[in-house]
Amino acid sequence: xxxxxxxxxxxxxxxxxxxxxxxxxxxxxxxxxxxxxxxxxxxxxxxxxxxxxxxxxxxxxxxxxxxxxxxxxxxxxxxxxxxxxxxxxxxxxxxxxxxxxxxxxxxxxxxxxxxxxxxxxxxxxxxxxxxxxxxxxxxxxxxxxxxxxxxxxxxxxxxxxxxxxxxxxxxxxxxxxxxxxxxxxxxxxxxxxxxxxxxxxxxxxxxxxxxxxxxxxxxxxxxxxxxxxxxxxxxxxxxxxxxxxxxxxxxxxxxxxxxxxxxxxxxxxxxxxxxxxxxxxxxxxxxxxxxxxxxxxxxxxxxxxxxxxxxxxxxxxxxxxxxxxxxxxxxxxxxxxxxxxxxxxxxxxxxxxxxxxxxxxxxxxxxxxxxxxxxxxxxxxxxxxxxxxxxxxxxxxxxxxxxxxxxxxxxxxxxxxx
Numbered sequence: 001x002x003x004x005x006x007x008x009x010x011x012x013x014x015x016x017x018x019x020x021x022x023x024x025x026x027x028x029x030x031x032x033x034x035x036x037x038x039x040x041x042x043x044x045x046x047x048x049x050x051x052x053x054x055x056x057x058x059x060x061x062x063x064x065x066x067x068x069x070x071x072x073x074x075x076x077x078x079x080x081x082x083x084x085x086x087x088x089x090x091x092x093x094x095x096x097x098x099x100x101x102x103x104x105x106x107x108x109x110x111x112x113x114x115x116x117x118x119x120x121x122x123x124x125x126x127x128x129x130x131x132x133x134x135x136x137x138x139x140x141x142x143x144x145x146x147x148x149x150x151x152x153x154x155x156x157x158x159x160x161x162x163x164x165x166x167x168x169x170x171x172x173x174x175x176x177x178x179x180x181x182x183x184x185x186x187x188x189x190x191x192x193x194x195x196x197x198x199x200x201x202x203x204x205x206x207x208x209x210x211x212x213x214x215x216x217x218x219x220x221x222x223x224x225x226x227x228x229x230x231x232x233x234x235x236x237x238x239x240x241x242x243x244x245x246x247x248x249x250x251x252x253x254x255x256x257x258x259x260x261x262x263x264x265x266x267x268x269x270x271x272x273x274x275x276x277x278x279x280x281x282x283x284x285x286x287x288x289x290x291x292x293x294x295x296x297x298x299x300x301x302x303x304x305x306x307x308x309x310x311x312x313x314x315x316x317x318x319x320x321x322x323x324x325x326x327x328x329x330x331x332x333x334x335x336x337x338x339x340x341x342x343x344x345x346x347x348x349x350x351x352x353x354x355x356x357x358x359x360x361x362x363x364x365x366x367x368x369x370x371x372x373x374x375x376x377x378x379x380x381x382x383x384x385x386x387x388x389x390x391x392x393x394x395x396x397x398x399x400x401x402x403x404x405x406x407x408x409x410x411x412x413x414x415x416x417x418x
Contacts, residue, residue, distance in 0.1 A: 009156040012036040014334060015146045016127075016163045017135045017172050019043075020051075021320060022306025023165030024118035025327035027127035028066055030334060037127040038157060040148060041119070044132035046112050050190050050287040052319035053111055053235040054080065054214060054227040056097050056398030057104045062324035066121055076114050077107040078228050082213045084271055088220065089377045092268070093384045094213070095394035106398065108214065109320065110230040138162065138175040144301045161334055161345075162302045168292035170308035176299055182291025184312075184367055187245040189238040189253050191284040195228060196273035212272045216315070217264060218380075220244070220373060223315065224260055228272045233281065239290060239315065241371075253284035297352045298333070298345040305330050309352060312363040315370070321399055326352060359403040362396065382415050389415055 014030055016023045019041030031037045063071055071077040083106065085093040099105050123129050136154070137147030144162045148155045164172025173179040198210045215226040222244040225237035238260065240248055248256045261278040292311045297304045304310075306323035329351050336344035369376040383390040389411070396406040405411060 009158065011158045012038050012128075013159065013338070014038070014161045014163060015040065015144075015157055015159040016165050017146070018165035018167060018170075018306070018308070019119050019122075019129060019131070020115060020165060020167065020306060020323065021118055022308075022323035022327050023163065024115070024122045024129075025062070025066055025324050026163060026165065026305055026330050027122035027129070028118070028125045029327065029331035031122065031126035033331075033335060034126075035334075035338070037122075038159075039119070039122060039127055039129045040133045040135055040146075041129065041131045042134035046116055048111070048191070048282045048285055050188055050285040051111055052237070053109045053190075053229055054083070054106065054225065054237075055109065055320040056106045056318070056400070057099075058399035059107065059321040059324060060104055062321070062328065065328075066118065066324075068117065068121075071107055071109075074113075074117070075110065075230055076117060077109045078230055079105040079211055080108045080214050080228060081105045081211060084213050084215050084268070085380060086215060086217045086265060087377050087380045088218065088373065089381070091377065091380045091384050093380055093390060095390075095397065097394055097398040098391075098400060103400075105211075106214070108227040108229040108235065113230065114320075135166075135171055138172065140176060140299070140301055142301060160301070161337065163330065164302065164304040164308040165306050167307045168287065168290075168311050170292070170294075170304060172302060173292075173294050173304055173308055176302055178294045178296050178299075178304075180293040180295060182289050182293055182312075183364065184289075184291055185241060185245075186290040187240045187248055188287040188290035189236075189240070189248065189256065189284050190286075191236055191253075191257075191280040192229070192233045192282055193236055193278045193280060194275040195232045195234045196275035198270075198273070213270055215267065215271055218370065218376065219260075219263070222260065223370070224264070226272050226274065234272055234274055236278075236280075245288075248286075253286065254280065257284070296349050298349040300345070303330055303333065303345055303348055310356070310360070312360050312367075315363065315366055318359065318363075318397075318399060322356065325355065329355070358407060359396075359399070362403045362406055365407070379415060386414070 013035040014037045016039045027039045082096040133150040136149045139145040146157045164170045217224045221242040222240045227235045297309045305326040333344045333348035395401045
């Protein structure tokens with residue numbers, strides 16, 4: 001079919017609103033199966049925004065299926081052997097995600113390279129990627145109609161399925177009436193700083209691209225994630241609540257980071273280091289509130305993927321993997337719909353609940369512990385001292401085993417009992 005042109009209208013099989021990882025991956029899968037797909041990305045060019053950069057090894061098979069077999073070699077990411085969880089009481093829990101048992105490492109992504117690479121992949125597969133276009137209206141029904149605004153005016157596209165891949169403030173979720181505010185009130189802030197070279201003789205190399213552990217530093221009403229990414233940079237992800245969030249609103253992101261940076265404990269050998277005064281290399285991007293809920297993820301002629309399909313909190317680092325996993329589930333559901341299965345989209349909603357409901361419950365449980373620092377300190381210490389428990393916990397966080405393993409009463413008793 002012809003390209004979307006302002007001032008006119010056309011019909012396509014699928015319109016995807018949002019060109020992030022979930023939307024781009026879904027476009028690649030559907031276009032590769034011969035479907036006519038339009039991707040609407042409201043930004044004319046890539047720009048830094050509040051987003052995740054860290055993902056466990058479970059993301060690798062999804063990337064490989066999309067053609068990115070070695071993310072490190074292609075410049076998309078750096079290998080990250082472990083995440084070090086550090087508590088105010090001095091406990092350090094090294095979450096190695098099964099690397100110490102022969103598994104592949106986690107990844108710290110260059111989001112420009114990842115996002116642009118996935119969109120290019122979608123275009124090569126035949127999807128029409130339209131930058132600088134945003135959805136300004138949506139009529140749902142048997143044949144949804146998407147109203148688009150672009151540089152040269154407005155257009156309408158009739159489609160068989162419209163997909164919301166437009167993040168935690170999804171316009172598609174709003175139009176479907178399924179969006180809800182998050183259960184937890186959190187503020188997020190992300191940006192990059194320069195990475196300090198590791199000292200010579202550390203056993204891990206002395207270049208800025210050395211293979212080093214990421215850090216997650218918990219301190220009262222905030223936690224700070226430091227993830228090594230390509231280009232000699234460290235991605236800083238801050239999540240704040242209570243007084244820390246109020247300070248951010250009052251004094252701005254730069255002042256909040258300066259205070260946090262000054263209070264960070266010194267990194268252990270083999271952990272990522274921030275260079276100099278930790279000055280931001282790009283404009284800090286925020287999200288408030290940090291979270292999104294939906295009552296359902298699909299309906300007649302529409303569905304939601306990625307963060308638009310529900311987002312709890314980035315502490316467990318599952319956002320990128322969830323985005324890609326939802327794209328694969330959505331592609332299968334849409335194909336079944338086009339093959340005449342009228343229940344396929346409802347099946348997608350059930351599949352997403354089955355895939356992520358338990359992990360969401362675990363994320364909320366972790367947040368409950370974080371809100372009670374003595375309890376979190378106690379649990380972290382137990383996980384650090386009892387390696388069998390720690391390995392189960394890290395495998396659950398990395399989506400290597402079902403989240404139900406960490407919610408099993410026997411696991412919780414062993415974790416919490418004196």
